Amino acid sequence: xxxxxxxxxxxxxxxxxxxxxxxxxxxxxxxxxxxxxxxxxxxxxxxxxxxxxxxxxxxxxxxxxxxxxxxxxxxxxxxxxxxxxxxxxxxxxxxxxxxxxxxxxxxxxxxxxxxxxxxxxxxxxxxxxxxxxxxxxxxxxxxxxxxxxxxxxxxxxxxxxxxxxxxxxxxxxxxxxxxxxxxxxxxxxxxxxxxxxxxxxxxxxxxxxxxxxxxxxxxxxxxxxxxxxxxxxxxxxxxxxxxxxxxxxxxxxxxxxxxxxxxxxxxxxxxxxxxxxxxxxxxxxxxxxxxxxxxxxxxxxxxxxxxxxxxxxxxxxxxxxxxxxxxxxxxxxxxxxxxxxxxxxxxxxxxxxxxxxxxxxxxxxxxxxxxxxxxxxxx
Numbered sequence: 485x486x487x488x489x490x491x492x493x494x495x496x497x498x499x500x501x502x503x504x505x506x507x508x509x510x511x512x513x514x515x516x517x518x519x520x521x522x523x524x525x526x527x528x529x530x531x532x533x534x535x536x537x538x539x540x541x542x543x544x545x546x547x548x549x550x551x552x553x554x555x556x557x558x559x560x561x562x563x564x565x566x567x568x569x570x571x572x573x574x575x576x577x578x579x580x581x582x583x584x585x586x587x588x589x590x591x592x593x594x595x596x597x598x599x600x601x602x603x604x605x606x607x608x609x610x611x612x613x614x615x616x617x618x619x620x621x622x623x624x625x626x627x628x629x630x631x632x633x634x635x636x637x638x639x640x641x642x643x644x645x646x647x648x649x650x651x652x653x654x655x656x657x658x659x660x661x662x663x664x665x666x667x668x669x670x671x672x673x674x675x676x677x678x679x680x681x682x683x684x685x686x687x688x689x690x691x692x693x694x695x696x697x698x699x700x701x702x703x704x705x706x707x708x709x710x711x712x713x714x715x716x717x718x719x720x721x722x723x724x725x726x727x728x729x730x731x732x733x734x735x736x737x738x739x740x741x742x743x744x745x746x747x748x749x750x751x752x753x754x755x756x757x758x759x760x761x762x763x764x765x766x767x768x769x770x771x772x773x774x775x776x777x778x779x780x781x782x783x784x785x786x787x788x789x790x791x792x793x794x795x796x797x798x799x800x801x802x803x804x805x806x807x808x809x810x811x812x813x814x815x816x817x818x819x820x821x822x823x824x825x826x827x828x829x830x831x832x833x834x835x836x837x838x839x840x841x842x843x844x845x846x847x848x849x850x851x852x853x854x855x856x857x858x859x860x861x862x863x
Contacts, residue, residue: 515791519783526776527551533772550768551777557764558781559788564815564836565753566785567808568649570792572745572752580746581790588746592753592782597775600754601761604638605630620771628769631761636700637707639823644685644711647816649752651681652719653809663806663843685712688820695824704823718748753782802850807843811836 512520530551534544573581606616609630620627653659654668655675662668674680689708693701764774792798798805814835818827 511791515794516784516787519780519787522783523555523780526780530773530776547773550773551780554764554768554774554777555780555784558778559784563785563788564808564811564840566788566792567798567804567840568752568812569749569785569789570798571805571808572749573789574793574798576745580743581793584746584749584786584789588750588753589783589786591750592779592786596754597761597778597782598771601631601771601774604634624769624771627771636696636823637703639819640689640704640707641711641714643816643819643822644689644708645715645751645816646812646819647685647688648681648712648715650809650813650816651684653805655681661802663803663846664810668806682712688817692820692823700823708820714751718751721747800851801844801847803843803847804840805843807840810843811839814839 527548530548531544534547538544538547569584573584576584602613602616602620605611605619605627606613609616609619611619651671654671656672657675659668659672659675662672677683685708689705693705693708696704761774761778764778768774768777815832818832818835821827
């Protein structure tokens with residue numbers, strides 16, 4: 485997992501092609517061609533489903549509009565996800581990068597946008613797979629109610645995992661590049677205390693659980709601990725794979741595996757998708773509409789990740805990664821607090837956008853003040 489700023493974690497990448505010399509259309513086709521085709525296919529399915537279910541042009545248009553809004557919502561909430569994905573993906577070879585874009589999308593689209601909410605309903609209502617699908621299609625109001633009733637557990641698990649992802653980046657003794665210096669320097673020093681970030685998360689879980697009714701508090705704490713355990717397990721698996729690869733390198737073998745990063749990225753994607761899936765019910769309680777809209781957004785986030793990696797954006801913009809990880813900490817804490825308080829997805833998206841925008845602006849300013857460094861990194 486990434487523990488340092490992008491420009492110090494690996495050698496400077498080959499100078500990326502300047503956007504001034506590459507036509508915008510060519511860039512779109514290169515990085516977003518598959519996402520655009522996928523979007524057109526989803527919109528085609530939405531149009532067919534809208535006509536079959538409503539039998540009117542107005543009803544079909546309304547359904548298409550909801551699908552588009554959901555896709556934009558997913559993209560706006562997940563830009564920080566794309567930046568963090570890129571920070572992991574840049575360490576992987578092109579084979580695993582392509583697998584993340586292709587194999588991973590099956591998990592992100594089918595697994596988290598379709599199977600995940602169905603699984604919640606099946607477990608909560610004690611139904612079988614067929615009964616759950618029938619419920620989602622024929623009784624969407626009840627389906628929405630059951631999914632929403634599981635929000636406390638989802639908030640605990642997803643919030644804990646995301647908060648740990650963000651804290652791990654800043655609780656790092658070797659981290660010597662800081663954006664919000666007066667905070668990040670102190671967090672880096674606290675990393676000398678073993679498991680300091682885990683202690684911070686456990687205190688947050690306990691504090692929020694104190695505001696909940698006893699039954700919900702227990703659910704929240706168990707889910708939060710499971711989120712923490714999942715993070716530790718994924719980190720441990722990644723470390724194990726890295727040790728194995730290093731042993732092979734010492735023996736002279738060429739190792740280009742990215743399995744650990746691939747698994748980590750998919751768990752991270754799943755955690756990011758929790759709030760989007762739950763928030764989508766504010767616009768529609770139709771499983772098919774939600775799945776189509778969120779899937780379009782998920783596909784664009786993956787394409788955006790590849791774009792950031794191939795263009796060397798994280799290396800060229802010194803503090804962009806920091807802004808993304810601060811956004812993840814905020815998103816994780818908002819998910820945890822949402823077990824008690826209703827917080828609009830619009831607020832969540834705006835906070836993330838502001839943090840990333842500020843870190844980008846600081847990076848541009850730094851590049852202007854240090855043109856030699858910017859030139860070496862392709863900025």
